[in-house]
Amino acid sequence: MELINVNQENSFNPTPKLKSSPIPIFFVSFNGDDNICIHCGEKYTMTLIYEQKYCKKCLSNYLTNMDNDSSKHKTDTRSGTVIIDNINMYLDVYLLKKDLECSKYEISETKVSQNIQECCRNCLIILFFKQIIGRYHNFYYNYQDLSTKYKNVIESERYCKLCGKLLYQGTDHYIMREFKLCSNCYLISSGCIESTLTKKVISIVYLPWWENTSDCYCYEKLVFTSNCQKYCENCFIFLIGCRYCLTTNIIFGITNQSQ
Ligand SMILES: [Zn+2]
Ligand SMILES: [Zn+2]
Ligand SMILES: [Zn+2]
Ligand SMILES: [Zn+2]
Structure with a gap:
């Protein structure tokens, strides 16, 4: 299964008080189970x-x-x-x-x-x-x-x-x-976007953090397709991390790529 390209032009900014890093952040994995750096091989x-x-x-x-x-x-x-x-x-x-x-x-x-x-x-x-x-x-x-x-x-x-x-x-x-996130600075939002590939409207949730879980919300193991993308074979949700902002988009509603 390949990830679709989504039109991010009008994308929501979940962390308005932080700027997007000019260079990608590689010092964290998108899979919290990783113990070895996915970028350089050093131990985390x-x-x-x-x-x-x-x-x-x-x-x-x-x-x-x-x-x-x-x-x-x-x-x-x-x-x-x-x-x-x-x-x-x-x-x-x-x-x-x-x-x-x-x-x-x-x-x-x-x-x-x-x-x-x-x-x-x-x-x-x-x-x-x-x-x-x-x-x-x-x-x-x-x-x-x-x-x-x-x-x-x-x-x-x-x-x-x-x-x-x-x-x-x-x-x-x-x-x-407890770990607390400020409701002014860490915003959760959702919306609909059109897939540039399938032209279908899909739902998206914008999380203001780096969602590095290895399990889906349904408890299935997520399948990693890159260092910032993963999906659940059970629910067909995609999680896309941004290595410039350390935020995560969750995309719902993709049923079948070959359609
Ligand atoms: Zn490293
Ligand atoms: Zn704040
Ligand atoms: Zn799932
Ligand atoms: Zn970003």
Whole structure:
């Protein structure tokens, strides 16, 4: 089964506060079951919170390419590292910022950084990616070990970092620990589009995150056709990830390609 081409001209933008990356993002897989980087073959690293898998090497390459791509970067005179000025326009990511020299790897007096550019490349520790679905239970189990970091994250999670909206006002610790997406900045929408190939109207749901599940909503295993496309043989739904925006379109209503 091959994927149809859909006319995306009037496509909805599910993450209006983030810009589409100028270069594709290869450091995450569209299949959450993958343990080896689909792009370079390195083992994936887990984020400290929510256990999202990403490739350190590809992330580093991405940041380097962004440097080369952009004229808007500066060099940190103290560490000599190049700081990317505008990366936060593209990625919503929480980092652990280690203090001072990068040669020191002990995690002490850690601060949660919301700005990837503040971090030296060598001591880049990803707490979690906001644009990727996380696993709530892992956050809970690791809570005791890494409580300081998590408290910082929980504190910073009170407000949306993209628009400043208050996300949770209460004091319930279970809710506080939960992964939250701002309803101003992460929009879910649906609509109808015409397939350029079949000329049929098909339904589409725009998700504001990178839907890296390996199972369909019907619990069937999804069939991967590329590094950003998969479908369910049972329900005929297609999931198409955008490696520039880390968003996912779900397309319904395709019955048979050969028709
Ligand atoms: Zn890689
Ligand atoms: Zn927001
Ligand atoms: Zn299905
Ligand atoms: Zn996109």
